[in-house]
Each structure stands twice: as C-alpha cells, then as structure tokens.
Amino acid sequence: xxxxxxxxxxxxxxxxxxxxxxxxxILKHRSNGKNTIVVVPSIELLEGKLLPYSSIFxxxxxxxxxxxxxxxxxxVASSLLAILxxxxxxxxVSLSGWQAGIEVVKSNGNILIEQIHHDFLLERIxxxxxxxxxxxxxxxxxxxxxxxxxxxxETTAIAIGTALDxxxxxxLTEQDGIYTAESSVVxxxxxxxxxxxxxxxxxxxxxxxxxxxxAVELAKKYEMPIxxxxxxxxxxxxxxxxxxxxxxxxxxxxxxYEADIIRLTVGFDSYENSSLANIFMTLSKFxxxxxxxxxxxxxxxxxxxxxxxxxEDFAExxxxxxxxxAQLGFSFADFEVGLAKVSIVxxxxxxNPGVAAQMFDRLxxxxxxxxxxxTSEIKVSVVVPQDEMVRAANVLHDxxxxxxxxxx
Amino acid sequence: xxxxxxxxxxxxxxxxxxxxxxxxxILKHRSNGKNTIVVVPSIELLEGKLLPYSSIFxxxxxxxxxxxxxxxxxxVASSLLAILxxxxxxxxVSLSGWQAGIEVVKSNGNILIEQIHHDFLLERIxxxxxxxxxxxxxxxxxxxxxxxxxxxxETTAIAIGTALDxxxxxxLTEQDGIYTAESSVVxxxxxxxxxxxxxxxxxxxxxxxxxxxxAVELAKKYEMPIxxxxxxxxxxxxxxxxxxxxxxxxxxxxxxYEADIIRLTVGFDSYENSSLANIFMTLSKFxxxxxxxxxxxxxxxxxxxxxxxxxEDFAExxxxxxxxxAQLGFSFADFEVGLAKVSIVxxxxxxNPGVAAQMFDRLxxxxxxxxxxxTSEIKVSVVVPQDEMVRAANVLHDxxxxxxxxxx
Numbered sequence: 072x073x074x075x076x077x078x079x080x081x082x083x084x085x086x087x088x089x090x091x092x093x094x095x096x097i098l099k100h101r102s103n104g105k106n107t108i109v110v111v112p113s114i115e116l117l118e119g120k121l122l123p124y125s126s127i128f129x130x131x132x133x134x135x136x137x138x139x140x141x142x143x144x145x146x147v148a149s150s151l152l153a154i155l156x157x158x159x160x161x162x163x164v165s166l167s168g169w170q171a172g173i174e175v176v177k178s179n180g181n182i183l184i185e186q187i188h189h190d191f192l193l194e195r196i197x198x199x200x201x202x203x204x205x206x207x208x209x210x211x212x213x214x215x216x217x218x219x220x221x222x223x224x225e226t227t228a229i230a231i232g233t234a235l236d237x238x239x240x241x242x243l244t245e246q247d248g249i250y251t252a253e254s255s256v257v258x259x260x261x262x263x264x265x266x267x268x269x270x271x272x273x274x275x276x277x278x279x280x281x282x283x284x285x286a287v288e289l290a291k292k293y294e295m296p297i298x299x300x301x302x303x304x305x306x307x308x309x310x311x312x313x314x315x316x317x318x319x320x321x322x323x324x325x326x327x328y329e330a331d332i333i334r335l336t337v338g339f340d341s342y343e344n345s346s347l348a349n350i351f352m353t354l355s356k357f358x359x360x361x362x363x364x365x366x367x368x369x370x371x372x373x374x375x376x377x378x379x380x381x382x383e384d385f386a387e388x389x390x391x392x393x394x395x396x397a398q399l400g401f402s403f404a405d406f407e408v409g410l411a412k413v414s415i416v417x418x419x420x421x422x423n424p425g426v427a428a429q430m431f432d433r434l435x436x437x438x439x440x441x442x443x444x445x446t447s448e449i450k451v452s453v454v455v456p457q458d459e460m461v462r463a464a465n466v467l468h469d470x471x472x473x474x475x476x477x478x479x
Numbered sequence: 480x481x482x483x484x485x486x487x488x489x490x491x492x493x494x495x496x497x498x499x500x501x502x503x504x505i506l507k508h509r510s511n512g513k514n515t516i517v518v519v520p521s522i523e524l525l526e527g528k529l530l531p532y533s534s535i536f537x538x539x540x541x542x543x544x545x546x547x548x549x550x551x552x553x554x555v556a557s558s559l560l561a562i563l564x565x566x567x568x569x570x571x572v573s574l575s576g577w578q579a580g581i582e583v584v585k586s587n588g589n590i591l592i593e594q595i596h597h598d599f600l601l602e603r604i605x606x607x608x609x610x611x612x613x614x615x616x617x618x619x620x621x622x623x624x625x626x627x628x629x630x631x632x633e634t635t636a637i638a639i640g641t642a643l644d645x646x647x648x649x650x651l652t653e654q655d656g657i658y659t660a661e662s663s664v665v666x667x668x669x670x671x672x673x674x675x676x677x678x679x680x681x682x683x684x685x686x687x688x689x690x691x692x693x694a695v696e697l698a699k700k701y702e703m704p705i706x707x708x709x710x711x712x713x714x715x716x717x718x719x720x721x722x723x724x725x726x727x728x729x730x731x732x733x734x735x736y737e738a739d740i741i742r743l744t745v746g747f748d749s750y751e752n753s754s755l756a757n758i759f760m761t762l763s764k765f766x767x768x769x770x771x772x773x774x775x776x777x778x779x780x781x782x783x784x785x786x787x788x789x790x791e792d793f794a795e796x797x798x799x800x801x802x803x804x805a806q807l808g809f810s811f812a813d814f815e816v817g818l819a820k821v822s823i824v825x826x827x828x829x830x831n832p833g834v835a836a837q838m839f840d841r842l843x844x845x846x847x848x849x850x851x852x853x854t855s856e857i858k859v860s861v862v863v864p865q866d867e868m869v870r871a872a873n874v875l876h877d878x879x880x881x882x883x884x885x886x887x
Contacts, residue, residue: 087534116529121555126495127563136558136565139573143551147529150544155535157544165547169577170622191622214578214599 073238074106074196078206078228080243081112083302084148087155094155096243096305097201101161105238106196108231110206111152112224113144138182138208141218142168145205153203163201166192168208168216173227175209175217182217184209184226187234196235204231222283229289229297239296244281247301248309249274251473252326257465259474263324264307265315270324273416273450287311315418322419322426323471328464331382332362332410332454334442337392337401338375347376349399350392357391359384362412363445363454373402379412379443379454410442411460414452415467427451433470439463481646482514482604486614486636488651489520491710492556495563502563504651504713505609509569513646514604516639518614519560520632521552546590546616549626550576553613561611571609574600576616576624581635583617583625590625592617592634595642604643612639630691637697637705647704652689655709656717657682659881660734665873667882671732672715673723678732681824681858695719723826730827730834731879736872739790740770740818740862742850745800745809746783755784757807758800765799767792770820771853771862781810787820787851787862818850819868822860823875835859841878847871 077100083093100107121140149165156163168175172188195202207223210216219226225242232240247262249271254260266274268291272284281299290297290311300308337350347366354361363379380388385406392404420426427444430451434441439462443454455463468474485508491501508515529548557573564571576583580596603610615631618624627634633650640648655670657679662668674682676699680692689707698705698719708716745758755774762769772786788796793814800812828834835852838859842849847870851862863871876882 087532090532090535121524124495124498124559127498127559127566136562136573139558140555143554146551147548150547151529151532151535154544158535164623165544167624170624194621213602215572216575216578 072104072106074108074232074235075100076108076110076228076232076235076237076240078110078225078240078242079112079152080245080302081114081148082245083243084111084114084151090152090155093243093302094152094159096302097156098159098161099305101201107201108192108196108235108237109149109152109201109203110224110228110231111145111148111203112206113141114148116144116147135215135217138218139216142205142208142216145208149203149205153201156201156203161201162199163203164195165203165205166195167205169210169214171202171204171231173204173209173230175211175219177211177217182209182219184219184230187230189231189234192231192235222285225283225286226289229286229293229295232295233289233293237295239298240290242282242286242297242299243302244299245302246281246299247304247306248299249281249311249325251324252464252468253328256328256461257326257468259465259468261474263309265310265312266324267315267418268311268313269449270416270418271311273414273447274325274327282311321417321472321475322423323415323417323467323473324419325416326464326468326471326473327414327416328460329412329414330457330460332379332412332457333382333385334377334379334407334410334454335388335392336375336377336405336407337399338373338403338405339400340373340402342374346400350376350401351378353395353399354388354391357387359388359391363443363452365443365445377443379410382408407442409457410454411457411463412452412454413460413463413467414450415471416450417471418449420451421448429470430467433466434463437462437466439466480512480514482516482640482643483508484516484518484636484640484643484645484648486518486633486648486650487520487560488653488710489522489556490653491651492519492522492559498560498563501651501710502560502567504710505564506567506569507713509609515609516600516604516643516645517557517560517609517611518632518636518639519553519556519611520614521549522556524552524555543623543625546626547624550613550616550624553616553626557611557613561609564609564611569609570607571611572603573611573613574603575613577618577622579610579612579639581612581617581638583619583627585619585625590617590627592627592638595638597639597642600639600643630693633691633694634697637694637701637703640703641697641701645703647706648698650690650694650705650707651710652707653710654689654707655712655714656707657689657719657733659732660872660876661736664736664869665734665876667873667876669882671717673718673720674732675723675826676719676721677857678824678826679719681822681855682733682735690719729825729880729883730831731823731825731875731881732827733824734872734876734879734881735822735824736868737820737822738865738868740787740820740865741790741793742785742787742815742818742862743796743800744783744785744813744815745807746781746811746813747808748781748810750782754808758784758809759786761803761807762796762799765795767796767799771851771860773851773853785851787818790816815850817865818862819865819871820860820862821868821871821875822858823879824858825879826857828859829856837878838875841874842871845870845874847874 153163153165176185206227252260297311561571561573584593614635660668705719
C-alpha cells in the first residue's frame with residue numbers, strides 16, 4: 072500500500088467545523104487505499120494563557136525553553152485532529168517530534184532535520200493507524216526539543232515522505248495551487264498544472280509563500296513529488312516535480328514581483344581602492360540581504376557598484392556604510408527609493424536565449440524604465456519604478472501567453 | 480554532592496510572583512550545596528483555550544489523546560519555572576516525562592512507573608543544571624505518553640529520588656507539615672516533627688491529603704525519607720521516615736476523621752444462604768468501596784453483616800443490592816445515615832494493647848455512642864454519629880496528649 076504525507080495549513084485547525092472537514096479529507100485518502108501520515112502546524116493556543124506570566128518573559132528567554140513552549144501548541148493541534156479522527160471511527164495517534172523519531176541538529180543557530188528514525192512511524196502504519204505528527208519539531212542527541220523555524224511543517228512533511236519512501240507529499244494551503252502570477256496583481260493569472268522544483272524555488276523566493284523554499288529544496292534533493300492543493304475545496308492543485316511535461320513548450324511559467332526595493336550605489340575614487348568583497352561581507356555581517364548587484368566598469372570613469380536591498384534594511388545599511396566608510400574605501404554613496412522587482416521564471420529559459428531580450432523589448436515598448444537587471448538560468452529579474460510594477464507584471468504575463476496555462 | 484528532589488505544589492505556580500518565590504526556595508538548596516531536581520504538577524493553562532473545540536470532546540476521547548493533552552499543561556509549568564531560574568542566573572532545563580527517562584506501564588487501567596532511565600538526569604546534574612521535571616507523566620514501550628493519575632507528581636518525585644539515590648524528597652504543600660489532627664476540627668492540633676511511613680499511610684487514607692498514599696507506599700518500599708514543608712513559609716516541616724524517635728514513647732501520633740459515612744446492614748435467613756464473599760465481590764465489581772465490615776454471629780439469631788460506605792456510593796450500592804438480591808441470597812437490607820469515622824493512628828500501638836480500650840473508655844465517659852469498630856496494627860477506627868465527630872476527635876486528641884507534640 073502506498074503512503075502519502077499530508078501537510079495541513081493552520082487555518083484548517085481554527086474551528087471544530089474546519090477540523091471536521093479536514094478529517095474528512097484525510098479519510099478520503101484512506102478510502103483510496105493510502106497509508107496516511109499527517110503533519111500539522113502550530114495553532115496559537117497558549118498565547119493569551121501565558122499573558123499572566125508575561126513578567127517572566129520580559130528578559131531574553133533561554134532558547135531551549137522558548138522552543139519547548141513553541142512545540143507544545145503544535146502537539147495540542149495534533150491531539151485535536153487525532154481525537155476527531157478517532158471519533159469518526161478511525162485509528163489515529165498524535166505524535167510529538169520525538170515520538171515520530173525526528174532527530175534534529177543545531178547548525179549556525181538554525182535547527183536542521185538530521186534524520187528520521189522511522190521505525191515507530193512504520194509501526195503505526197502497520198497497525199493501521201493514521202499518524203498525526205506535530206510538525207516543525209525534533210530532538211537532538213541530548214534529548215532537547217527544538218523547533219525548526221520558518222517552513223518547518225512543510226520541511227517535516229517532505230523529510231517524513233522521503234524517509235518512508237512516500238508516493239508524494241500533499242501540501243494544503245489557503246490557495247488552491249501555484250499560479251502564473253499573483254491574481255491580486257495580474258487578473259489573468261492562471262493556475263499551473265505542474266512546476267519544477269527550480270521554478271518553484273524562484274517563485275517561492277519571489278513571494279509565492281505557500282511552500283517554503285526550504286521544503287522545496289529538500290524535495291528537490293530527494294525527488295519527492297509535492298502537490299499543492301486547497302485546504303477548503305477538493306479540487307486539483309499544482310504538482311511540483313523534477314521534470315514537467317511542457318506540451319506547448321512554454322518557456323516562461325510564471326511572473327513574480329516584489330515591492331519596496333531600494334537601490335544603493337557606492338562609488339570609488341579609483342579601482343585600487345574598490346573592494347566589492349569588503350562591502351558585501353560587511354553588509355552580510357550585519358544581516359543585510361543584498362539581492363541584485365550591478366557593477367559598472369567604464370573606462371576613464373570612477374568605478375561604482377549598485378545593489379538592491381529591501382526597504383526595511385535601508386536605515387541599517389546606510390548606518391553600516393557610514394560607520395565603515397574609511398575601511399571600505401568608497402568616496403560616495405547614493406540611493407534611489409520607490410523601486411520594485413518584476414521577474415519571469417521558467418525552466419525552459421536555459422535553452423531559449425531570446426527570452427530576456429523579448430522581456431526587455433516589451434518593457435521598452437510599454438515605456439517602462441528598467442533600472443537594474445539580473446539573470447539566472449531560469450529567471451530574469453528587472454528593477455522598475457514601483458508605480459509601474461503592476462503594469463509590468465501584467466504586460467509580461469500577456470507577452471509570454473501565460474493566460475493559456477492550465478486552469479481546472 | 481548530595482541530591483535532593485523537590486516536589487512543588489500547583490499553588491506555587493499560579494502567579495509570576497509565586498514562581499519567583501519558589502525559584503528562590505530552589506536556589507537556596509543550591510547554595511546549600513545540593514544537586515536539585517524539581518518535580519512540578521500540572522497548571523490548568525489549556526482549559527479555557529480548548530473550549531472553542533469542545534464539540535470535538537463531546538464523545539469519549541481516546542484515552543491516549545486525553546493523556547497527551549493532560550501532559551502538556553505540566554510541560555508548560557516546567558518551562559515557566561526553568562525560564563525564571565535561568566533569569567536568576569541559574570542553569571535550568573525543563574524536562575518532559577520522556578526527557579527525564581520515566582518509563583511507565585499500563586496495568587489494569589492504571590499507569591505505573593516501571594523504571595527511571597536516569598542517565599539523562601545524571602547528565603543534567605553533572606552539567607550543573609537544575610532539572611525541572613514535568614511530574615506525573617512517562618512513556619511506555621510504544622513511545623506513547625501517559626499520565627500517572629492521582630498522586631502522580633509526588634510519586635514521580637519519590638521514584639526519581641530513589642533512582643538517583645537522593646538524600647531525601649521535599650514535598651511542598653499549602654500546609655506546613657503533618658498535624659496530629661486537622662486544625663479546623665481540633666484547635667489544639669500540633670505539627671508532628673516526624674511520622675513513620677505506616678502512620679502517614681493511615682493518616683493519608685483517612686483524609687490528610689497532602690501526600691498521596693501511593694507516593695508514601697513507594698517511599699516506604701525504598702526507604703526514601705520525605706519532608707513535607709510549606710511552599711510559602713520557609714519553616715521546618717514534618718519528616719516521613721521508616722523509624723522515628725519517640726522520646727516520650729507516645730503511642731498515638733494523630734487523630735483523623737472522615738464525615739458522611741453510611742452503614743449498610745444485610746441480613747440472611749440462615750447461615751447456609753449467607754455468603755460474605757458474594758456480597759463484597761459484587762459491590763467491588765461496581766467500584767463501591769467498602770470500609771469497615773462487622774459480622775454479627777449470634778447463636779439462634781439470623782446472621783447479619785454491617786459495612787460502611789461513603790455517602791456518594793449509597794444510591795449505587797442500594798441499586799446493586801436490589802438487582803442482585805436473589806443471587807446474593809439475603810432476606811433484608813437496612814441502612815443508617817449521618818455517621819462519621821474517627822481514628823487514632825500510631826506505630827506504638829502494636830506493643831500497647833490497652834490503647835483501644837483507653838479510646839472506648841474515654842468515648843463512653845463522653846457519652847459518644849460507638850456504632851462500629853475497626854482495628855489494625857497501628858490504627859483504631861470507630862464509627863460515631865456525625866454530629867459527635869468533632870467532639871470525638873477533640874476528646875481523643877486530649878486523651879492521648881497530642882497537644883504535647885512538637886511545634887516549631
């Protein structure tokens with residue numbers, strides 16, 4: 072019998088009615104003859120309850136206890152779902168991270184899944200039980216409990232799917248799949264039938280937040296198929312796989328955007344003084360994430376480097392540059408606000424060198440000024456004025472005929 | 480360095496201020512050079528939070544999930560205390576049942592501690608950490624989590640104390656020790672300096688509920704000394720040990736009472752029809768707890784048996800007797816309500832045969848009618864009219880000079 076892993080979204084656990092509906096969805100997998108493992112995220116049950124104890128929390132809480140408390144909400148969520156499944160006559164068990172055999176390891180302040188000791192999960196399956204795993208938690212070699220951080224529940228689901236050699240991992244979200252663009256911005260956005268892991272990674276990094284990149288990376292590594300589906304409507308979703316059928320040989324699969332970009336430009340008096348490495352190492356030391364980097368190397372002109380950062384990092388970046396001016400050796404720093412990034416994504420680009428040109432051509436025809444450009448094998452990003460962002464996304468969606476994508 | 484185990488009462492965890500005070504108490508043990516393990520009981524944090532999900536709970540919840548949810552409150556309690564201890568600059572870790580290595584086993588519907596795998600607790604001690612164990616929980620061989628039920632936290636403390644070869648176990652309660660009688664009933668009640676395990680067992684079974692008999696039994700088995708102390712005032716408490724010094728050779732150590740006793744009497748037509756075994760086996764099958772049993776065997780008179788039960792079992796007992804009348808073979812059943820039990824307890828009674836006689840004599844002088852009598856090696860109980868209960872307790876407290884007991 073094939074096994075599937077279902078990752079639940081937290082909105083499905085908000086009310087008894089929704090949990091009931093969720094239970095029906097899970098039972099449907101069972102009646103289709105699949106062993107089912109469910110991974111639940113946290114529901115914030117304890118929040119208000121700990122308020123009377125807030126004075127205890129005023130100072131920095133020991134990391135270990137903060138994780139222990141976080142883990143508990145998820146355990147309650149898994150118990151609630153197990154209770155409802157039992158009520159419906161199905162054998163179900165809630166499992167905390169250690170009961171599910173999820174071993175984690177601390178690495179540079181991050182908690183990573185080291186190994187799934189899957190014997191106990193297999194035993195549950197052989198007993199005909201549905202295992203409800205508290206997602207995003209595991210134990211280390213000292214038996215300490217840690218939570219995985221962002222993307223933890225999806226990552227847990229993929230890891231369990233891999234360890235149990237599951238057929239696929241189903242991720243339930245508030246949206247019913249992955250779209251060619253965000254429908255709030257591009258009205259003509261269409262649901263994709265399939266995307267590749269790489270495409271999904273680019274889309275996820277660009278704001279399509281239904282599946283965390285961390286989970287997609289893990290799925291890519293172990294070639295675990297994912298299907299993203301609606302938690303409320305039982306309709307077809309989007310498959311995320313290693314290779315997808317592209318009948319129409321479509322090169323671009325999606326358009327993504329990101330608002331509130333700021334461009335910083337740093338200029339040097341001479342090439343001798345300019346050290347890009349120094350600048351970006353200093354910024355990274357202060358956790359300032361630099362996205363697009365453009366270096367202008369024009370003969371006879373003083374060298375400059377431009378890079379884009381997110382709005383919220385702006386003040387800190389300026390401060391860091393000022394404080395380290397002497398050491399970094401630059402002579403001036405300049406900035407431009409009110410920018411946005413628009414990207415096209417598609418695995419087919421690798422073998423289609425004309426795609427970027429087609430993109431620039433259409434933007435020029437539409438009189439949308441391109442301030443910066445960045446390309447990868449499956450993505451082209453441009454930085455444009457923010458008030459042109461929505462129009463840019465729409466014309467690119469039109470240019471690459473994404474409206475012809477699959478909808479069900 | 481000696482190790483001690485401190486069992487905390489739930490009232491000490493009610494507010495941040497109380498937790499703070501508790502933390503100071505624990506730190507005091509540390510500064511006295513003791514390794515300290517703390518065992519916390521449940522605080523009912525989740526109660527209200529689960530109300531929105533109450534429709535899920537309407538039917539009988541699977542046993543396993545009910546235990547899993549119960550265990551969580553205690554884990555939160557242990558985290559809160561650990562956080563506060565860390566804040567005070569002390570290394571502290573919260574430990575769930577499995578992290579503390581508490582293995583349990585299910586036996587006739589009860590959850591019993593099977594073994595403490597103490598390696599991890601020892602490691603915590605060697606790291607100089609204070610371990611805060613979520614009391615009353617453990618895991619079985621399937622990694623399932625179970626809670627111990629009544630007396631669980633104290634029993635956990637004794638079990639850990641035994642496994643770690645602790646010097647003693649300190650039990651913090653709302654009262655500052657074990658008294659010769661309940662002070663609300665006997666004004667002259669005095670705090671005992673020491674009691675034996677057996678005396679404590681009798682007192683505990685008779686309503687002195689600060690230390691559950693289950694924990695005392697375990698302590699007796701492994702000869703683990705217990706000290707019962709106030710959680711709010713740092714004063715001397717009462718030691719519970721195998722042997723106690725009795726300088727004044729006091730025979731009676733305490734007076735206990737229990738209100739709302741009912742006497743049932745069952746009569747038979749002939750000896751041939753009377754089967755005590757049948758009656759008490761039938762009652763026990765319906766979980767009706769019978770306390771004192773008196774069989775009147777008078778020649779020429781029809782045989783009768785009287786026994787005492789608690790008020791809350793009365794309706795059920797009558798129903799059971801009625802429904803099984805034919806099979807049990809009795810000819811009539813009678814009852815008397817409005818009774819109470821008063822007992823004197825003391826290890827010294829074993830070698831002092833006159834104690835019961837002295838008790839009856841004093842009660843007769845006070846015109847208190849004795850309805851039933853029961854004796855054990857260290858206890859004499861009498862059933863008296865309930866409106867004489869308080870007076871009986873007081874005159875016996877006086878008769879055996881308990882006012883001369885230790886007070887600090």
